[in-house]
Amino acid sequence: EPKGTSSSISAAADEKGTPEAREIWKRMKVMTAAKPGTTSEYVANKLCHCCRKVKHTGVKFHCGKHTYCSSHFEKRLGFPAAHMQQNANGINHCPVCILTCTCKVCNERLMAVTQIMKSECTKQGCGPSEVQMDNLFELCTATPSSFASIAKSGETSRSSSNQAEKTSDTTKTSKSSASTGSKSKDNLDKLWYENLERLKPCIVNGKMDYSSLTDEKAKKQLNDFVYRQRKHFRMRQNNEDSPLTNERFEALSAANFPFELQKSASIQRSKSSTKKDIIVSLRDPSYKQIMEEYFKKLGPRTNQIEEGKLT
Numbered sequence: 001e002p003k004g005t006s007s008s009i010s011a012a013a014d015e016k017g018t019p020e021a022r023e024i025w026k027r028m029k030v031m032t033a034a035k036p037g038t039t040s041e042y043v044a045n046k047l048c049h050c051c052r053k054v055k056h057t058g059v060k061f062h063c064g065k066h067t068y069c070s071s072h073f074e075k076r077l078g079f080p081a082a083h084m085q086q087n088a089n090g091i092n093h094c095p096v097c098i099l100t101c102t103c104k105v106c107n108e109r110l111m112a113v114t115q116i117m118k119s120e121c122t123k124q125g126c127g128p129s130e131v132q133m134d135n136l137f138e139l140c141t142a143t144p145s146s147f148a149s150i151a152k153s154g155e156t157s158r159s160s161s162n163q164a165e166k167t168s169d170t171t172k173t174s175k176s177s178a179s180t181g182s183k184s185k186d187n188l189d190k191l192w193y194e195n196l197e198r199l200k201p202c203i204v205n206g207k208m209d210y211s212s213l214t215d216e217k218a219k220k221q222l223n224d225f226v227y228r229q230r231k232h233f234r235m236r237q238n239n240e241d242s243p244l245t246n247e248r249f250e251a252l253s254a255a256n257f258p259f260e261l262q263k264s265a266s267i268q269r270s271k272s273s274t275k276k277d278i279i280v281s282l283r284d285p286s287y288k289q290i291m292e293e294y295f296k297k298l299g300p301r302t303n304q305i306e307e308g309k310l311t
Helices: 006-016 018-032 068-078 104-124 136-141 145-154 162-166 168-202 216-237 246-253 266-270 276-283 286-300
Strands: 041-047 052-058 067-071
Touching: 006 067, 006 068, 018 104, 018 136, 041 067, 052 068, 067 068, 067 286, 104 145, 168 216, 216 246
Parallel strands: none
Antiparallel strands: 041 052, 052 067
16 A cells, blocks of 8 residues: 655644544535435456555445445445445445545645645635635545646636546536535535524624623634624725625624624723823913913912913
C-alpha cells in the first residue's frame, strides 16, 4: 500500500481532527449518498484504489469510479467483502469521494480542501457549518490535474468540453455538480433560518436578552450568530459583498433584530456637557460684558469693578 512521508501522515491526522474536515465529510455524505436502486457491487479483476494493483476480488462503490480490493475493503470498512450483500444498506457512500479514505492521495486532497474551507471561513466571517462553498463537490472529486484550476477560480461546476469528451463518467459528474451545489446552498439557508428561530425569543424590545438561556454553549452559538449578522450588515452598508442577502435582511428586520449595538444613556448625556464646551463658553466674546453686568448687580462692596475693567 503506498504511504506518505511521516510528516504528511502527521499533518493529515491533525487536519482530520478539525471542524472543517468533519464538515467536509458531513456535506459530502449528503451530496454523494447512494440513490435508491444503486448499490455497491462485488467485482473481480479490478484496480484497487489503495494498492494500485489489479486484484482478483473487490468491491466497486455505487459511484462507479472507485474500487477497494477485498483486503483493503475489510481493513477500511470492518467486514469482509464477501459479506457485502448482507451489509449493503450500511454502504451508502464512497470513502474516496467523501475523502475518508486514508491513502496518501486522499489524505493530501483532504488537507488541501480543508485549507480552502478555512480561508473561506475567514473571508465570509463565519464557521465551517455556515460557510458557502458551492464548488465543494468538485474540489473533493476532481482529478489532480483539474484540482488547481477549480481551487483558483472557485467555479461551481467543472464543464470543460475536452474532459467531457473523454469519458461518460466525467459528463455525468459535470451535469450533477450544479444540482449538488444548489443542495448545499439550500442546506446552509435552512441552518441560517433555524438559528434565527432560536434567536427570536432573545430579542426583547429591539435589544438582545440572553437571560432565558441556561445552556452556555447555546448562548455562545447565538452570540456568535448575532456578531456575524452585524458584521455582514456593516459589509452590506458599505456596498461590499455580504452573505446577508435581501431575504435574510428582511427576515432579521421582521424579527426586530438590533443591527447596531445600543449606546449607553450615560455616554449620550455626557455629550451635552464636556470640558471642551466649557472652554469654548469662557472664550465667548460676550463673556467680559456678562461678567461686568453681574458684578455691578453685586454692588460696590465687592470691589470687583475698577474703571470698567475686571480685576
